[in-house]
Amino acid sequence: MADHAETVITVTDAPGDDDQAVITGGLRAYNEVQAGSWDGRPLAIFARDPETRRVVGGLLGRTSLGLLRVDTFFLPQKLRRGRLGSRILAMAEEEGRRRGCTRAVLSTLHFQAPGFYQKQGWEIAARIDCEPPGHTRFYMTKKLF
Numbered sequence: 001m002a003d004h005a006e007t008v009i010t011v012t013d014a015p016g017d018d019d020q021a022v023i024t025g026g027l028r029a030y031n032e033v034q035a036g037s038w039d040g041r042p043l044a045i046f047a048r049d050p051e052t053r054r055v056v057g058g059l060l061g062r063t064s065l066g067l068l069r070v071d072t073f074f075l076p077q078k079l080r081r082g083r084l085g086s087r088i089l090a091m092a093e094e095e096g097r098r099r100g101c102t103r104a105v106l107s108t109l110h111f112q113a114p115g116f117y118q119k120q121g122w123e124i125a126a127r128i129d130c131e132p133p134g135h136t137r138f139y140m141t142k143k144l145f
Contacts, residue, residue, distance in 0.1 A: 031065070040064035043095060045088050047075060059092050061106075068096030068144065070106035073113075085113075089120055093144055102145050110136040 032038040046058040057075040061068060070092060075085050096104055106122070108114050114124065117140050126139040 035065055038064070039100070041099065043068070043092060045091050045095075047079060047084060047088065059088050061092060063096055063099045063101050066100060066102050068092065068099075068101040068104040070104065073106075085116060086120060089117075093142070097144050102143065104142045104144055105140070107137055107139050110138065114138045114140065 028038055028040065031040075041063050043061045043063055044058065046055045048054060049056050057079060058073075059070060060072040061070040063069070070089075073085075073089070075088075079085075093104060104122075105125075106117070108117060109130075118124070120142075122140045122142045124138050125141045128137045128139070129135070130137050
C-alpha cells in the first residue's frame with residue numbers, strides 16, 4: 001500500500017459498487033473485531049399497489065449491534081392517512097426487537113415528519129439548523145424494549 005504522502009484522494013458523486021464495498025467491508029471487518037461479532041442486516045418494508053403489486057412506498061433501514069436505523073421512509077400523499085405509516089413503522093420496530101435491537105434512530109427534516117414520529121413515541125435527540133435558512137434536521141431516537 002502507498003505511503004500516506006503518496007495516497008491520491010478523489011471526490012465523486014457516483015461511487016462504484018466495488019469502491020463502496022472496500023469501505024463498507026473494511027468497516028464491517030473492523031467492527032467485528034472490536035465488537036466480537038457483526039450482525040448487520042438490511043431491512044425493507046414495502047407498501048404495494050393491490051392490483052399491480054408494484055412498490056408504491058415503504059421503509060428502508062438496517063439493524064446492527066442492537067440498533068435499528070431507519071434510513072428512508074416514504075409514502076405517497078394519498079396513503080398518508082389511515083395509519084398505514086404507523087403500521088409500517090411499528091413493523092420495523094418489531095422486526096428490530098426480533099433482531100435484538102434495544103434502540104432505534106432516524107433523521108428527518110422539519111417539513112417531513114417529526115410530528116408523526118413523536119406521535120409514535122420517538123424523541124428528538126438533536127436539532128440541527130441547515131440550509132437554506134429556516135430549515136431544521138431532527139435526529140430522533142426510540143427505546144425498543
